[in-house]
Amino acid sequence: VRRFATVSHTGRSDGAWNLNDLAGGAGRVDVLCRNIQSALLLSHGLRADAEFYAVLTGPPQGPKTVRLQGSAIQMLHPDERSTAARLQQALQAAWSVPDWKEVQRGLAVARFGLEGLLDDLKGRCTPVLLDPKGTPIESWDPPKEPLFLLSDHIPFTEAEYAALDAKGVQRVSLGPHWYHGNHAISVVQWFLDKRSPVPSDARPTTS
Numbered sequence: 279v280r281r282f283a284t285v286s287h288t289g290r291s292d293g294a295w296n297l298n299d300l301a302g303g304a305g306r307v308d309v310l311c312r313n314i315q316s317a318l319l320l321s322h323g324l325r326a327d328a329e330f331y332a333v334l335t336g337p338p339q340g341p342k343t344v345r346l347q348g349s350a351i352q353m354l355h356p357d358e359r360s361t362a363a364r365l366q367q368a369l370q371a372a373w374s375v376p377d378w379k380e381v382q383r384g385l386a387v388a389r390f391g392l393e394g395l396l397d398d399l400k401g402r403c404t405p406v407l408l409d410p411k412g413t414p415i416e417s418w419d420p421p422k423e424p425l426f427l428l429s430d431h432i433p434f435t436e437a438e439y440a441a442l443d444a445k446g447v448q449r450v451s452l453g454p455h456w457y458h459g460n461h462a463i464s465v466v467q468w469f470l471d472k473r474s475p476v477p478s479d480a481r482p483t484t485s
């Protein structure tokens with residue numbers, strides 16, 4: 279499975295946002311939505327071998343992570359508004375279990391942030407920080423089960439970098455320019471698709 283995570287430093291973790299104001303009052307949830315689309319969607323298809331984790335660090339309800347699984351999620355469309363609505367449904371679900379609460383097929387939420395996610399996935403994947411100062415992707419041998427980590431429009435904090443370094447997370451670079459996160463994900467998808475083509479069982483979508 280290819281996994282992508284984006285840490286949102288400003289997205290409201292209660293999901294109490296106006297779908298017409300994703301880039302403003304919601305806290306740049308538009309960034310998360312574009313990253314979700316690059317991680318999970320093909321044209322007219324869903325990547326059944328991909329997962330996305332939206333990590334919301336902050337206020338007002340503390341950290342939460344939303345998981346979208348390409349193998350199971352239904353009715354994921356390539357527009358930001360409806361994608362934000364799915365995040366909202368997950369963030370506003372009521373639950374009491376300590377870890378993942380499956381809100382809909384392929385859509386789940388948990389009450390932890392980046393470190394909790396890394397602990398949850400420990401042993402199941404290799405975290406890889408996408409960073410212009412890392413190993414050039416051209417000379418990098420990807421692990422079988424990568425988890426690519428990206429920040430939103432704001433850099434990772436010193437504390438986040440320290441936590442990732444403490445876990446020995448490798449850094450991989452797409453070059454010296456800072457790209458938008460969704461563009462960075464598309465480049466990674468292309469790079470991995472060249473090595474192991476998209477399975478022919480990609481799930482069809484309407485658009």
Ligand SMILES: C[S@@+](CC[C@H](N)C(=O)[O-])C[C@H]1O[C@@H](n2cnc3c(N)ncnc32)[C@H](O)[C@@H]1O
Pocket residue numbers: 407408409410411427428429430431432433434450451452453454455456457458459462
């Ligand atoms: C829009 S960028 C973040 C920009 C933010 N101002 C910062 O300094 O982190 C979003 C994410 O895309 C990834 N990214 C962008 N350009 C990259 C590059 N050249 N190589 C590797 N990752 C890159 C990084 O993971 C980054 O956190």
